[in-house]
Amino acid sequence: MKPISATEAVKAIEAGTFTSEKLVQSCLDRIAERDPVVKAWVHLDPALALAQARAADKATGGLLRGVPIGVKDIIDTHDMPTGHNSPIFEGTRPFGDAACVALCRNANGVIMGKTVTTEFANRHAGPTGNPHNAAHTPGGSSSGSAAAVADGHVPLAFGTQTGGSVIRPAAYCGIIGYKPTFGDFSRVGIKMQCHSVDTLGLMARTLDDIALFRGAVLALPPVAIDRDVSAPRVGFCRTPIWSDAEPDTQALLEKMAARLGAKEVAFAPEFRNILDDHGAITGWESLRNYADERLRNPDKVSAELMAVLKKADGITFDRYVAAQRKTVAFKAHIDSLFDDVDVLICPSAPGEAPKGQDFTGDPRFNSIWTLAGTPCVTLPLGAGDQGLPLGVQLVGLRHADDTLLSIAQWVLSHA
Amino acid sequence: MKPISATEAVKAIEAGTFTSEKLVQSCLDRIAERDPVVKAWVHLDPALALAQARAADKATGGLLRGVPIGVKDIIDTHDMPTGHNSPIFEGTRPFGDAACVALCRNANGVIMGKTVTTEFANRHAGPTGNPHNAAHTPGGSSSGSAAAVADGHVPLAFGTQTGGSVIRPAAYCGIIGYKPTFGDFSRVGIKMQCHSVDTLGLMARTLDDIALFRGAVLALPPVAIDRDVSAPRVGFCRTPIWSDAEPDTQALLEKMAARLGAKEVAFAPEFRNILDDHGAITGWESLRNYADERLRNPDKVSAELMAVLKKADGITFDRYVAAQRKTVAFKAHIDSLFDDVDVLICPSAPGEAPKGQDFTGDPRFNSIWTLAGTPCVTLPLGAGDQGLPLGVQLVGLRHADDTLLSIAQWVLSHA
Numbered sequence: 123m124k125p126i127s128a129t130e131a132v133k134a135i136e137a138g139t140f141t142s143e144k145l146v147q148s149c150l151d152r153i154a155e156r157d158p159v160v161k162a163w164v165h166l167d168p169a170l171a172l173a174q175a176r177a178a179d180k181a182t183g184g185l186l187r188g189v190p191i192g193v194k195d196i197i198d199t200h201d202m203p204t205g206h207n208s209p210i211f212e213g214t215r216p217f218g219d220a221a222c223v224a225l226c227r228n229a230n231g232v233i234m235g236k237t238v239t240t241e242f243a244n245r246h247a248g249p250t251g252n253p254h255n256a257a258h259t260p261g262g263s264s265s266g267s268a269a270a271v272a273d274g275h276v277p278l279a280f281g282t283q284t285g286g287s288v289i290r291p292a293a294y295c296g297i298i299g300y301k302p303t304f305g306d307f308s309r310v311g312i313k314m315q316c317h318s319v320d321t322l323g324l325m326a327r328t329l330d331d332i333a334l335f336r337g338a339v340l341a342l343p344p345v346a347i348d349r350d351v352s353a354p355r356v357g358f359c360r361t362p363i364w365s366d367a368e369p370d371t372q373a374l375l376e377k378m379a380a381r382l383g384a385k386e387v388a389f390a391p392e393f394r395n396i397l398d399d400h401g402a403i404t405g406w407e408s409l410r411n412y413a414d415e416r417l418r419n420p421d422k423v424s425a426e427l428m429a430v431l432k433k434a435d436g437i438t439f440d441r442y443v444a445a446q447r448k449t450v451a452f453k454a455h456i457d458s459l460f461d462d463v464d465v466l467i468c469p470s471a472p473g474e475a476p477k478g479q480d481f482t483g484d485p486r487f488n489s490i491w492t493l494a495g496t497p498c499v500t501l502p503l504g505a506g507d508q509g510l511p512l513g514v515q516l517v518g519l520r521h522a523d524d525t526l527l528s529i530a531q532w533v534l535s536h537a
Numbered sequence: 538m539k540p541i542s543a544t545e546a547v548k549a550i551e552a553g554t555f556t557s558e559k560l561v562q563s564c565l566d567r568i569a570e571r572d573p574v575v576k577a578w579v580h581l582d583p584a585l586a587l588a589q590a591r592a593a594d595k596a597t598g599g600l601l602r603g604v605p606i607g608v609k610d611i612i613d614t615h616d617m618p619t620g621h622n623s624p625i626f627e628g629t630r631p632f633g634d635a636a637c638v639a640l641c642r643n644a645n646g647v648i649m650g651k652t653v654t655t656e657f658a659n660r661h662a663g664p665t666g667n668p669h670n671a672a673h674t675p676g677g678s679s680s681g682s683a684a685a686v687a688d689g690h691v692p693l694a695f696g697t698q699t700g701g702s703v704i705r706p707a708a709y710c711g712i713i714g715y716k717p718t719f720g721d722f723s724r725v726g727i728k729m730q731c732h733s734v735d736t737l738g739l740m741a742r743t744l745d746d747i748a749l750f751r752g753a754v755l756a757l758p759p760v761a762i763d764r765d766v767s768a769p770r771v772g773f774c775r776t777p778i779w780s781d782a783e784p785d786t787q788a789l790l791e792k793m794a795a796r797l798g799a800k801e802v803a804f805a806p807e808f809r810n811i812l813d814d815h816g817a818i819t820g821w822e823s824l825r826n827y828a829d830e831r832l833r834n835p836d837k838v839s840a841e842l843m844a845v846l847k848k849a850d851g852i853t854f855d856r857y858v859a860a861q862r863k864t865v866a867f868k869a870h871i872d873s874l875f876d877d878v879d880v881l882i883c884p885s886a887p888g889e890a891p892k893g894q895d896f897t898g899d900p901r902f903n904s905i906w907t908l909a910g911t912p913c914v915t916l917p918l919g920a921g922d923q924g925l926p927l928g929v930q931l932v933g934l935r936h937a938d939d940t941l942l943s944i945a946q947w948v949l950s951h952a
Binding site: 200210211214218219220221223224225227228305307308310311313314317318339340342352407409410411413414415417420439444446447450453454521 | 625626629632633634635636637638639640642643687720723724725726729732735750753756757822824825826827828829830832833856857865868869902938
């Protein structure tokens with residue numbers, strides 16, 4: 123049976139034909155059945171979830187009334203530990219909720235539990251498996267959130283993206299991932315990795331659910347998906363790293379580009395190496411942002427993260443500044459591409475989810491857009507050579523997220 | 538006796554002619570004598586400070602070896618409470634240090650204690666008095682840090698600026714305040730108010746100390762103040778709100794402009810109301826960023842902050858987006874002003890520190906530059922009609938902070 127969407131659930135609960143308690147219980151049942159294999163959850167307190175559900179049933183209204191939400195474990199919760207997949211924070215319970223969690227509670231959502239993250243949303247992976255084939259990674263760093271939504275544990279979950287940590291795992295797991303325009307969503311109470319790019323993102327199985335969830339996080343009436351948009355002007359952006367995409371991904375994108383009547387859109391030559399600038403900014407910032415962890419608790423930081431930070435120590439301040447200046451020009455350049463198109467399509471990831479749990483996959487097709495600050499959506503539009511999901515990434519003009527989501531719906535129904 | 542600077546102290550401690558223990562004890566003595574009037578400190582543990590000092594004396598090297606540093610009480614410390622001047626956080630001790638604190642510890646600095654902040658670095662003031670006249674405000678929100686440095690309690694202190702919370706209190710207290718280029722300093726472990734503008738800043742009594750302190754926070758060898766810079770091209774920027782400056786401030790700026798051979802530099806007309814955009818961005822963001830506090834603990838939020846947030850609730854998303862887009866153009870415009878000048882001078886505040894403790898003064902002459910993301914320095918270059926300090930604000934090109942600090946030294950010696 124296809125699991126119910128958040129939008130349908132809220133409607134039914136509001137109509138009195140369904141209850142949050144039943145929904146949450148069915149999600150808990152699904153988790154009990156599947157999580158021994160998928161391992162999406164690091165903290166789950168069924169009694170607390172059901173208590174929230176009963177309160178939501180008694181409440182009135184709320185955009186997310188009664189809907190269970192998975193929360194990546196670098197996001198603070200006042201009533202659950204927030205462990206960051208690090209022994210440094212094992213069992214620590216924050217003094218408050220992250221703003222995004224508080225806003226979901228205010229919308230009468232149910233904070234279901236905490237989902238597995240890589241260590242501090244960096245590289246060191248947790249145990250989560252891909253629901254389509256648990257021998258493969260679900261992607262990272264928002265590993266548990268993507269797997270939980272894909273496997274029907276919850277309809278909604280939070281992820282965060284510094285490189286490709288929302289779009290990539292969503293693509294690997296065959297769901298919809300959404301990274302908003304940089305700055306729109308509050309980051310209060312979310313462990314900061316790189317302040318210039320870190321972005322809270324959303325995962326769901328339908329675009330209507332993304333729009334609803336987005337409304338709650340913005341604390342605004344949601345802008346519904348517009349199903350009457352006219353055919354958008356689609357740009358096919360291979361990006362300067364097209365050759366890093368695997369053949370099945372290249373074939374999917376070329377098929378979609380043809381089907382959607384897309385024209386080729388390329389970066390200006392001076393941005394050919396823009397990924398290096400993403401690397402300079404994130405490296406320079408993360409070395410400083412993790413100062414407390416690496417200096418006071420070096421023995422509790424993974425070898426992977428220490429290696430990342432050691433490499434980052436070679437980035438000079440001049441290089442950082444040059445990358446920041448280049449990013450200003452890059453953002454303006456990307457804005458200018460939208461003079462001719464309404465949306466860009468490109469790969470969501472190089473290919474299918476890699477085998478094993480240690481390597482969560484390459485974020486390079488996402489880091490470009492995280493640096494650009496553009497809104498991005500991944501749609502599950504194909505399958506690769508191993509039968510695992512492939513995503514198509516849609517990129518919109520900064521601050522035109524509503525438009526992007528409606529275009530994404532158009533693409534879904536024309537793909 | 539003039540208190541020793543951080544630069545002098547480190548030199549003497551390194552040379553073995555002075556000890557951190559003596560320095561910290563003399564600072565503790567000064568605090569014991571003066572803090573009953575100034576009220577700059579909210580948490581001070583003399584034994585912990587002295588223990589750190591003795592450890593620094595035994596250590597080798599470190600940019601800030603043995604120097605006591607005041608930390609604004611919205612900045613996390615793992616060994617001291619971080620109260621945010623809010624009953625919500627009373628007595629809570631964070632799990633880790635803010636990155637800036639960790640980096641100072643790594644430079645063998647002594648974390649002296651926590652200084653009074655307005656509630657969450659917003660408006661609701663603490664009890665701190667201006668060291669020059671305790672019946673007047675020291676400014677805010679970094680009230681205790683500015684007062685402590687000005688009154689010889691510590692040579693260095695951290696502040697943060699969302700509107701004018703570093704430059705204004707530094708000017709009111711007659712010290713040097715420095716706000717770096719947006720993004721350069723880590724904000725990890727600092728309570729976030731408005732992610733698009735919040736900036737960690739530094740306070741000291743000499744520019745050499747600012748340069749040293751900055752090196753520690755950037756985790757880089759400090760760039761020493763260059764005392765051989767040639768006469769800079771000075772721009773006199775009255776800003777669109779010149780008429781809000783009091784006569785003594787206007788007179789000081791006009792005198793300085795004449796003395797420095799400054800040419801008038803004006804904003805393009807489309808940025809006349811740029812302060813409204815700062816207000817739209819900070820209002821929109823703070824309403825969401827304080828979601829947990831206002832929704833889960835409304836009774837523990839001050840009436841002032843609730844009023845600020847209530848007003849912010851009227852800001853539409855479209856207005857927020859328009860302000861963000863305008864800010865991109867504004868930053869480019871401000872960059873372009875530096876084609877013709879090396880530095881801009883303008884008021885650090887409308888005038889002297891207002892009387893009373895409830896109103897910490899108007900940040901409008903600072904908010905413009907906080908939005909622009911430019912580095913700013915305030916220099917104590919005058920006194921007002923009531924005998925309280927007046928500052929002159931120097932604004933530099935983004936990412937050219939070293940240059941700005943050296944120009945500031947040139948201005949100090951030519952003013």
